[in-house]
C-alpha cells in the first residue's frame with residue numbers, strides 16, 4: 001500500500017460493536033485500518049446488554065475492561081442475574097435463569113451488563129487512542145468490488161456530498177444483518193424463518209422497579225405464556241429503577257399506531273404499573289447464517305454473518321468472538337507469519353460454532369419452552385407443574401455449563417482427527433486443543449492470563465530447556481511472535497493436565513502434550529495455517 005490516506009491493508013464497513021472490536025484487535029497489532037460507519041454516534045437502543053465472561057476477556061485484551069465496567073448503568077452490588085416466570089412476570093412461579101456466574105471460574109474476568117450504546121461508546125473511545133486506526137464516522141459504504149490485487153470501497157458522507165474511493169487488501173463487513181458487503185460479495189444466506197413479527201419497546205417506569213423488588217438481584221426476566229408457544233415476553237433493565245426494554249411477538253400487521261403496547265406490557269407483568277414509552281421498533285424473528293464467512297478478500301463478521309432472535313444473549317458475544325478470531329489471523333497474514341490456510345480457518349472455526357449455537361441453544365430453548373407450556377399448566381395440575389418447573393432449574397444450569405464454543409475440528413488445531421467444531425462442550429480446567437484456555441494462578445502470584453503474549457504463548461513450567469529452545473528457534477525461523485511462560489503453578493499440580501501448552505493469540509489452545517514433540521516447526525506451521 002502507498003502513503004495514500006484512502007488506502008489501508010484492512011477496511012471495515014460498519015463500526016457497531018463487532019466492527020469496533022475488530023478495529024481495536026487490528027489497531028493494537030499495528031495494522032492500519034479504515035473503519036467506515038454510517039452514524040456519527042451510537043444509536044440509543046439498548047439491544048445487546050449481556051456480556052459474557054469471555055467477552056470481558058476480549059475487553060481486557062483490548063485495554064478497555066476498566067472503562068467498560070465504569071460505564072455500567074446498574075450498580076455492581078444490585079446483581080445482573082436472569083429469571084424465568086410462568087404466565088406473567090409477577091405470577092410467583094419463577095426460577096433462576098442464565099446464571100453465568102456458574103462458569104465464572106473458567107474465565108479470567110467477571111461478566112457484565114450494560115446497554116449496547118454504552119459499550120459502543122467505550123469501544124469508540126479506545127479506538128480513537130490507537131494511531132493505526134482511521135475512523136470515518138458519518139460515512140456509508142455504497143459499493144464494494146474486489147479484483148486480484150485488492151478491494152475497492154466507495155463511500156459517501158451521510159449528511160453531505162462528500163465521496164471517496166477507498167482501496168484495501170481486505171474488507172470486512174461488520175455492517176449488521178442487512179449487510180451490503182455480504183450481498184455485494186455474493187455471499188448467500190441460509191434462513192430459518194420463525195414467521196413472527198417482534199416488537200422492541202423501550203420505556204420508563206418506576207413502579208415496575210418497586211414491583212420487582214420481590215425478586216432481588218435480577219436484571220432480566222423471561223416470561224413464558226402458553227399462548228406464545230415457546231416464544232418469550234422479555235423484560236430487561238436498562239438502568240436501575242427507571243428505564244426498561246421489552247420484546248415479544250406481536251400479531252402480523254402490527255404498527256406503532258394500531259396496537260395498545262401499554263396494555264401488552266401490563267398483561268405481561270400481570271399487574272398495573274406506570275409506563276412511558278420511549279421507543280417502539282419491529283423486526284422479523286428468524287435465524288440467518290451466511291453460507292460462507294469469506295469470499296476471496298471479503299469477510300463478514302457479527303450480525304452480517306449470523307443473525308438470530310435475542311434469546312440467550314448470544315448475538316453481540318458471538319460477534320465479538322468473530323472479531324477476536326479474525327483479527328489475529330488478518331494481522332498474521334499481513335505481517336507475513338500467517339500461512340495460506342489461516343484466513344480460511346476463520347470460516348472453518350466460526351461458522352460451525354454459530355450453527356451449533358443456533359441449533360443446540362437458541363432453537364432448542366424455544367422448543368423446550370414450547371413443549372413445557374404445552375404439557376404443564378398450574379391451573380390444570382399444580383403438583384405436576386411444580387415438579388416440572390423445579391426440574392427446569394437444573395436444566396437451565398446445564399445449559400450454561402454446556403455452552404462452550406470450541407474449534408476441536410479446526411484445520412489449524414492439533415487435536416483429535418475427525419472431531420467436530422461446535423458450541424457444545426463442557427467447562428473444564430484441563431487444557432484441550434481447540435478449547436478456550438482456563439485461567440490458572442502461578443507461583444509468582446500472577447495469573448497465566450497476565451503472562452500470555454499478544455502472539456502465541458508456550459506454557460512450559462517444567463519442560464526441559466532443550467524442548468523450549470526448539471520452539472523458540474522454530475518461532476524465530478518462521479517470524480512467529482512467541483512468549484514463553486516458565487513460571488511454575490501455585491499449588492502442587494496443574495489442573496491443565498499437560499506439561500506443554502501452545503496458546504493462540506485469541507487464547508484458545510492450539511496444541512498440548514506431556515512429552516517434547518519430534519518437530520516444533522511442524523506444530524507452529526499447522527497452528528499458523530502454513531501446512
Ligand SMILES: Cc1cc2nc3c(=O)[nH]c(=O)nc-3n(C[C@H](O)[C@H](O)[C@H](O)COP(=O)(O)OP(=O)(O)OC[C@H]3O[C@@H](n4cnc5c(N)ncnc54)[C@H](O)[C@@H]3O)c2cc1C
Nearest residue numbers: 014016018038048049050141176302303310313315316317
Ligand atoms: C432487542 C435486542 C436485544 C438484544 N440483546 C442481546 C443480548 O443481551 N446479548 C447479545 O449478545 N446480543 C443481543 N442482541 C443482539 C445484538 O444487538 C447484535 O448481535 C449486535 O448489535 C451485532 O453487532 P454488529 O456490530 O455485528 O452489528 P450492528 O450492531 O447491527 O452494527 C452494524 C453497524 O454497521 C453500520 N452500517 C451498516 N451498513 C453500513 C454501511 N453501508 N456503511 C457504513 N456503516 C454501515 C451500522 O450503522 C451499524 O453501526 C440483541 C438485539 C436486540 C434487537
